[in-house]
Amino acid sequence: ECPICQRTLTDRGALTRHLRVHSGDKPYECSMCPAAFAKPHSLSTHRRTHTGEKPHTCHICDASFSQRTPLRRHLLVHAGEKPYACPFCPAAFVDPHTLQMHKRTHTGERPYECRVCRKRFAQSSTLGIHMRTHSADRPFACSACPAAFRDSRTRDNHVRTHTGEKPFGCALCAYRFSQRANLVRHMRTHTGEKSHQCDLCPAAFACKQALLAHRRSHLGEKPLKCNLCPASFAYPQNLHDHEKTHSKRVACPVCDKKFSVGTRVRTHMRTHTGEKPFECSICNKRLARRSNLTRHMR
Template identity: 45%
Template sequence: MTGSFKWTGSYIALFYSILSTQSALQNLCIHPLTPIRTSTFFLYLAQGYLKCRLGEAGNRTDHEPELDSEHLLSSSSPEPESRDQQDNFPVSESQRKTDTSKKFVKCEICGKTFEYRSKLTRHMRVHTGEKPHSCSTCGKRFSLMINLKTHMRIHTGEKPCDTCGKTFQCKSNLTRHMRVHTSEKPHSCSTCGKRFIWKSGLETHVRIHTGEKPYFCSTCGKRFGKKSGLETHLRIHTGEKAYSCNVCRKEFRDLSTMKSHRRIHTGEKPYICSSCGERFSWKSGLNFHLRIHLSDKPNHCSTRGRK
């Protein structure tokens, strides 16, 4: 095929233009964020054109017009308008085979490889400078959606937790939330020294020492130190059973009773005797067992034989 192809002046000029442009691109690619849209699209267009003309050289008639290299250099590639067009970046034949076998595809500019063509498409924006995602508030544009979302927090005031991703509108709330991850407990009880993450937790705890019970039932007058205690108690009067076992569907008024019930199904025994290691599903069972180890021993420990 190369024997019938004539290296005209325009083809020679085009060939050296490609070589010089490719060399310039390699130098530019030392800095990953350098926008090289014009040069990149020229290289794509020129390479594709040259391959096409070389392949058709043997079949071309004398009446076919030759495309001048200067005309090619002045050509510009239209900006991709859709996702399908964005995926049509030139890929070498070896890349097509690699993509078919679900191996890696390679960026022709910097040589970086990717597992999926969609990731290569996003990566190409580093070289082309394309920024398809724009901020609806200030108009600033971004190449990646994640960068736009991060930017939007400037306008919304949203402050995310780097550990779990939960968001907060003010920094003070984020600071308090971080104690969940750091286990910091800055609030301590002046009576017993017990420490708490939240000030509200300390205030509730102090009522154990003071005997204060600010919450009372309007039906029977019973008082409670915690609001949750009052809410659970009110279900006695309303008959509401807000919690149900997902195994047998039995209903319960409070969450703790439902969790305790579920141990019947799971066989979980979280309470352990520190003296003999025997385990129990309920705290009441452990408390009854502990009497065996007391000095008045009404019964023998199960590990030593029962009476």
């Protein structure tokens, strides 16, 4: 039994390692950076952030992890279990740690401080990545191009731009993604979760980027400028649509209606042919446009 916190340990060796938590003793030093740890297992796990080793693999989707605990959390995604609910919004999570990090988006808490510039962060992993901005260290090199990165996760995300790999699959439809963050945003199209609330009106959005774009409608900001004329826009899609008006227009062969690009003509042609290529995976209803399917899935 620990004489300080009364925790019971399995043997004397475990007690010795546990006492370092109280004493602050960290005898196991990383040979690649200044980090030090109280337990050899913690050092072994940490070294994987340098080597990129991910020995724990999901048997369902082949996603891999450097530690067993993140793999266990990941498996709950496939099971659909989210027992930890946010008290501030409808969001729910597979583990209490992720819930705690999410709650900081509501409370604004940033408990992790950079010892160099005093900037604060909500997550320890974000602080770790930030610390490398104070040095020129970029140990994670891409094998396909000269790019190098400060952490293995960013390097792995970048490598997928070369390989086209999309390891993160949606459990509710056929969509797959190269990055976990994109999958998380996509899942909100199924759940209807809109955790990003506008402070100027009742509107809410599934992702932060959509909220920032929406706020321009209140502020009158139009930061996106056309390269061919003085027009400016609040939203990227509006700029994209406008730029097509400068290009050659394509006519529908049935009704002669004109469009700026061929893809718009193909979509329009479905009003003549009745084609509905997008099918709901839940009720099998078919729709002519992907955007209509997305709205229907909500």
